[in-house]
Amino acid sequence: MSRSHAINLSAAWLPPDASRGRDVWLRRFGRPAGLEETDRLWLFIESAVDCGVHLGDERLPDVIAGRRWRCEVTGRLRLRNELALVPRPATVGVAVDAARGRVSLPVGLGRVILQIESAGLATDGRG
Numbered sequence: 001m002s003r004s005h006a007i008n009l010s011a012a013w014l015p016p017d018a019s020r021g022r023d024v025w026l027r028r029f030g031r032p033a034g035l036e037e038t039d040r041l042w043l044f045i046e047s048a049v050d051c052g053v054h055l056g057d058e059r060l061p062d063v064i065a066g067r068r069w070r071c072e073v074t075g076r077l078r079l080r081n082e083l084a085l086v087p088r089p090a091t092v093g094v095a096v097d098a099a100r101g102r103v104s105l106p107v108g109l110g111r112v113i114l115q116i117e118s119a120g121l122a123t124d125g126r127g
Contacts, residue, residue: 007032009083009112012102016090023090025105027083027112038119041077045069045085046110052086073114085109 007029014026032041043060045053051063055076063069063085087109105112 003116003118005032005116007114007116009114010110011104013105014101015103023087025085025087025109027085029081029083029114031077031079031081032114032116035116036118039074040072040117040119041074042115042117043071043073043083044111044113044115047085047087048108048110050088051109052084052088054082054084054086056082083112085112 009027009029012027014028016023016025035041043055045051045063046068047063048065050065053060053063053069053071055073056078058076060071060073061069085105
């Protein structure tokens with residue numbers, strides 16, 4: 001049976017802070033449960049600014065402003081993951097929820113989606 005499922009990763013980001021010394025947005029997430037051997041995982045990012053992208057210690061291709069970005073991450077995901085976006089130019093004026101320390105990505109940084117696709121399905125990140 002073919003199936004597709006999108007997980008929105010645009011909320012619950014740790015915004016930049018002085019301890020990281022640069023403009024880095026961090027999003028931690030777990031490997032989705034119930035994956036089958038034939039499933040493929042795609043990361044989709046829509047951004048109005050150029051961004052560097054890191055998944056754990058691995059640098060992924062850069063996001064180009066205004067272009068739909070996608071990268072297959074099937075073999076790269078671990079049980080626990082950390083996604084980092086490094087916007088260029090740096091973002092400013094972020095309101096932080098003091099209780100949680102997490103925020104949604106600013107509008108200019110756009111959307112981040114993890115898409116689970118069964119083998120053979122076309123992917124466009126619109127899940």
